Amino acid sequence: DPSLPLMGSGSLIGGDFGDGICDLRTTLATLTPRGGRALLVFRVRSRTVRTATVSPWIGSPARRVRRAAPEGGDLAGVGCGLGESSVQGDFQRFRRGAAACLAAFGLTAGLVAAPALAASPTDPRPALGSQSDAAPTAGPEGVDYRVELRGELPAPLRALLEEVSQLEEMRDRPPATRAALRRRVQDERGRYEAALKSAGYYAFALSSDVDTAQSPALVTVTVEPGPQFTLGAYTITYRPQVPRSANDRDIPQSAEDLDLELGMPAQAAPLQAAEARIVTLLTQAGYPYAEIAEARYLADHARSQLTAGLTVATGPRVTFGSLTVEGAAEVEEDYIRAIADWPDGEVWDARALNAVRNRVAASDLFETVVLDYPEQAPPSDGAVPVTLVLRERPHRSIGVGAAITSSEEIARAKLSWEHRNLFGAGETLRLEALGSLLRQEARALFRRPNFLRGDQALLAKSSFRHEESDAFDETTAAASLGVERSIGQAWTVNLDTAIEFSEQRDSFGTDRFTLVGLPAAVAYDTRDNLLDPTRGWHVTLGAAPWVSVGERSSQFLIGETSAATYWSPFESDRVVFAGRARLGALFFEDSAAVPASKRFYAGGGGSVRGYDFRVIGPLDADGDPLGGKSVVEVGLETRIKVSEDIGVVPFLDGGQVYENTLPDADFDWQWAAGLGLRYYLGIGPVRLDVAVPLNPRDEDDRFEFYLSIGQAF
Structure with missing residues (x-):
């Protein structure tokens, strides 16, 4: 999809496979660096497969170079950089070699987008692979060798050449003969040339020497990079005419519009990114069939400049036509159209197309969501019909969970059943049963999406629970009805009306309560994974006014906020x-007038580890928790992956519960430290945490342990 953003250091390589296929096994394989990665973006329409075209040179660059190169200059192609490499027109050969071709696509941004000079049969540069010893054979163990890279090279360029070198990479697999070693050295030329051109060096010279008289053999590669070329003139020509701006998108007319500066180093990555940006902007301004028809990059050796000339075929300016839905079986089509919110008649915008796709996918009802439109552009400006192709996922699921702890709970388990399309319009019914030695609970949740508006859902909840703990005993039945509204991708707002009937016994006595409340909450969630987040925030802010209308009348307000953040300094999330x-x-x-289940407690696996369940804070004469009117907790962890499956987590927790509404300023908190182990499964990590209190009281145990699925927070 041409609307996909250019990610990080990645680059796009594109073209029409129907015009001829590069012999990727012999060409692109020579460019593969160690640890390199490439993003292959295929646009699939109807029965034809083609790449999102951002460079026209995956076809036959060598022939185009010889035909188009002006006198006194070389034409440089931002793309494969194939030079005189073989071009195969047989599509069947492409199919047979597809696996090998794709395996060779481990290219870094600079190499995939290398502005490559077309090599000439009369290229005066010295061949890479001269030698000082003609002995053709070696021992049965192969020819061991070492590599020296020589030349006055800038540090970034030296690092790049070392990165792409297969000589260094393959030292642990020595060639069988000295002649094979020399062939390996000769094969290195293409990789070095592509790397140099990707960094903006076109007036380079390469030479090598293989000294097999030494043991191990010495391979010397000498590079004279020459000057780094800079970007000269940059022109953009639109055909058949300059397109019109639309959807807040201005059409780029110059290098500055593409974040390029004349005089900047002529490196491949920003030039290729500029081509992709032109196509992206056009697809967002009404031109979904836009493509780079020709990209000419001329290396001027006299001025050490690279000049660029792009010809862009815009295609017609179109609007969104009718939407056809295919593949819906149990989900009602009216509901699909409601959540899709199709922009019928509006000027085409790839961002709007992606928004439709995301809204349908967010329903959690489909395994695949594809928006398809005709491969062939309409003959003139007009409406383009789009087909929404769906494949439904199973709508019912069963979940189980378990945890073991040394605290008062000892063990707990959870069983759930969910139906995500109860009446055909994405309604969700979830039933849960939770049990431990302290607490047993049954819960039901019904959610009706698209309630009155597309970003709003109706929620109905009910529960019944029984608990016998050191803090209190209770039997409670509760129900609530409310709405949930999504604001953007990260914000959620909830407002409920709730009623609870309970009988509770604690240190203050036994009471019956009938509570009516209006709980409200705002949540901000940008976590990348719920069970094992590595980046993002999760912040909640809630307030709930309650009125007791039973035997004991009271009014109180509960306010609570929590925040968690995750950050990794490394891309690998190690x-x-x-x-x-x-x-x-x-x-x-006062605390005594508030039901025990509404007071604040701290301690345990989901709170301050190292302390028993709910034990932090005021205690009665028997050492049982009383609960409090305020609570403060903090936790810090460093999650370290020592392998793909194993991790260690040192952590520090602290907190306190107070009798007053405002926490005391003396910071007399209970602290604990510990070490955890993680075993990473496909569904999330299994965690084992062991924590010890740092300032224990007489009634606190010496340590606590916790075993469950998922991170602590």
Whole structure:
């Protein structure tokens, strides 16, 4: 899809496979660096497969160079950089070699997008692979060798050449003969040339020497990079005419519009990114059939400049036509159209197309969501019909969970059943049963999406629970009805009306309560993974006014906020720093007048590890928790992956529960530290945490352990 953004250091390579296929096995394989990666983007329409065209030179660049090169200059292609490499027109050969071709696509951004000079049969540069010893054979173990890279090279260029060198990469697989070693050295030329051109060096010279008289043999590669070329003139020509701006997108007319500066180093990555950006902007401004028809890059050796000339075929300016839905079986088509919110008649915008796709995919009802439109552009401006092709996923699922701890709970388990398309319009019914030695609970949740508006859902919840713990005993039935509204991709707002009937016994006595409340909450969630987040934030802010209308009348307000953040300094996520905080307060009533289940507690596996369940804070004469009117908690972790499957997590937790609405300023908190192990499964990590209190009280145990699925927070 041409609307996909250019990610990080990645680059796009494109073209029409129907015009001829590069012999990728012998050409692109020579460019593959160690650890390199490439993003292959294929646009699939009807029965034809083609790449998103951002460079026209995956076809026959060698022939085009000889035909188009002006006198006194060389034509440089931002693309494969194939030179005189073989071009195969037989599509069947492409199919037979597809696996080998794709395996060779491990290219870094600079190599995939290398502005490559077309090599000439009369190229005066010295061949890479001269030698000082003609002995043709070696021993049965192969020819061991070492490599020296010589020349006055800038540090980044030297690092790039070392990165792409297969000589160094293949030292642990020595060639069988000295002649094979020399062939390996000769094969290195293409990789070095592509790397030099990708960095903007066109007036380079390469030479090598193989000294097999030494043991191991010495391979010397000498590089004279010459000057780094800069970007000269940059022109953009649109055909058949300059397109019109639309959808807040201006059409680029110059290098500056593409974040290029004349005089900047003529490196491949920004030039290729500029081509992709032109196509992206056009697809967002009404031109989905736009493509780079020709890209001419001329290397001027006299001025050490690279001049660029792009010809862009815009195609017709179109609008969104009718939407056809295919593949819907159990999900009603009216509901699909409602959540798709199709922009019928509006000027074509690839961003709007992606938004439709994302809205349908977010329903969690489909395994695949594809928006397809005709491969052939309409003959003139007009509406383009689009087909929404769907494949439904199973709508029912069963979930299980379990945890073991040394605290008062000892063990707990969870069983759930969910139907995500109860009446055909994405309605969700979820039933849960939770059990431990302290608490048993049954819950039901019904969610109706698209309630009154597309970003809003109706929620109905009910529960029944029984608990016998050191803090209190209770039996409670509860129900609520409310709405949930999504704001953008990260924000969610909830507003409920709730009622609870309960009988509770604690240190203050036994009471029956009938509570009516209006809980409200705002959540901000940018986590990249719910069970094992490595980046993002999760922040919640809630407030719930309650009125007791039973035997014991009271009014109180509960406010609570929590925040967790995750950050990895490395792209591999081998190390993740995680932190969390919780702050809560209870207003307007004394603790004794508030039901025990509404007070604040701290301690345990989901709170301050190292302390027993709910034990932090005020205690009665028997050492049982009383709960409090405010709570403060913090937690810090460093999650370190020592292998793909194993991780270690040192952590520090702290917190306190107070009798007053405002926490005391003395920071007399309970602290604990510990070490955890993680075993990473496909569904998330299995965690084992062992924590010890740093300032234990007399009633606290010496350590606690916790075993469950998922990170601590």
